[in-house]
Amino acid sequence: MSPDFLIIGGGISGLLTARELANAGASITIIDKSALSRESSWAGGGILSPLYPWRYDDAVTALFLWSQKQFTDLAAQLVESTAIDPEILSSGLLIADLPKDGSSEAWLNRFNFSHKKIATEQIRAIAPSLSESYSELLWLPSIKQARNPRLLQALRAELTLKGVRFIEHEPISEIVIKDHRVTAIKGKHSLYSASQYIVCGGAWSSRLWPDKKQLKVEPVKGQMILFKAKPGLLNQMILDSGRYLIPRKDGRILVGSTIEYSGFDKSITDEALKSLKQSAYACLPDLKDYPIEKQWAGLRPGTEKGIPYIGKHPGIENLSANCGHFRNGFVIGPASARLLADILLDRAPIMSHEPYSIGS
Ligand SMILES: Cc1cc2nc3c(=O)[nH]c(=O)nc-3n(C[C@H](O)[C@H](O)[C@H](O)COP(=O)(O)OP(=O)(O)OC[C@H]3O[C@@H](n4cnc5c(N)ncnc54)[C@H](O)[C@@H]3O)c2cc1C
Known part of the structure; x- marks a missing residue:
């Protein structure tokens, strides 16, 4: 039927x-x-x-x-019915590069979005392994991630x-x-x-x-890499200059992503690997001690x-x-x-x- x-x-x-x-x-x-x-x-x-x-x-x-x-x-519903945990974690998101025109503050206040600006000492307390170059970050504690x-x-x-x-x-x-x-x-x-x-x-x-x-x-390619790091190296997601790090529950850290307009081509490139590695090390220098486990690409469904x-x-x-x-x-x-x-x-x-x- x-x-x-x-x-x-x-x-x-x-x-x-x-x-x-x-x-x-x-x-x-x-x-x-x-x-x-x-x-x-x-x-x-x-x-x-x-x-x-x-x-x-x-x-x-x-x-x-x-x-x-x-x-x-x-x-909760998925875990109860399937016993598969989608690892939806409240890891929160740190953002480094804020606009100077106040548009971020205006948006956060307009939607009453929980946030806080944190400076050097608080950054060290929350995320001690982050690069020492960060002196001010925006902290959005309610942002979640899914695996x-x-x-x-x-x-x-x-x-x-x-x-x-x-x-x-x-x-x-x-x-x-x-x-x-x-x-x-x-x-x-x-x-x-x-x-x-x-x-x-x-x-x-x-x-x-x-x-x-x-x-x-239209397809918009994005490449990512995955570090096999240890749990606790980083507990929050962080976004800086369009690049982000996402720590998973088992310690692995995803680093993304490129934005490429190259049709339906899904190949991965050394250029993207190098550039993603650079972004990752600039943000979390200790990542240099951990191996890269995987690199992949996907095609986002892009609209204007x-x-x-x-x-x-x-x-x-x-x-x-x-x-x-x-x-x-x-x-x-x-x-x-x-x-x-x-x-x-x-x-x-x-x-x-x-x-x-x-x-x-
Ligand atoms: C590197 C990268 C990072 C991203 N990070 C995030 C993020 O952090 N948060 C977030 O929210 N989003 C993120 N996105 C975007 C997100 O992944 C996409 O918006 C989302 O997956 C789109 O889902 P979809 O089901 O519409 O498309 P898809 O997951 O692409 O599914 C479309 C399906 O349609 C099938 N299909 C296509 N044509 C046909 C056909 N002719 N016949 C039968 N089946 C067909 C395909 O095989 C595919 O399985 C990211 C994307 C990429 C690539």
């Missing part, structure tokens, strides 16, 4: 959308071109705040502030328990439309049909969408202002999208999924859908 919803793409956007719809009793199949959740969602850092949040449009901030309240409950692969694994396990079906290694090549309705989607192995279809294709979403001009998402597309196709009644989250797919994932489910299930929406509308 055909499901109520067919979701194309099993990254964080597809999984969270499926979760919202499954919680409302819908039947769902998720189809992915490769193994589930191995693209941007797997590659990302999992900082649960936009970097320099004051730089973003209010449309992104609204999704962030709503989502921020959900992560603790989400983690992406664990969160994705837990979501998959939970969705399986809820009866969601997964079809992997099945690239969708066409959305078949007749009389302003999708009748099927064409995969490599089969045709699939459902009552409704949702594009959660990350950086590939525009390729799938019937009208490319309506939904503009980082505002995602959430909603229905303006002319095709059973086609919708939740994509284009750029650097913030985890940060704003819960609100994006909930908003789309509200729209599709005709519920009162958690916020206005207009800033995210497709073809507006």
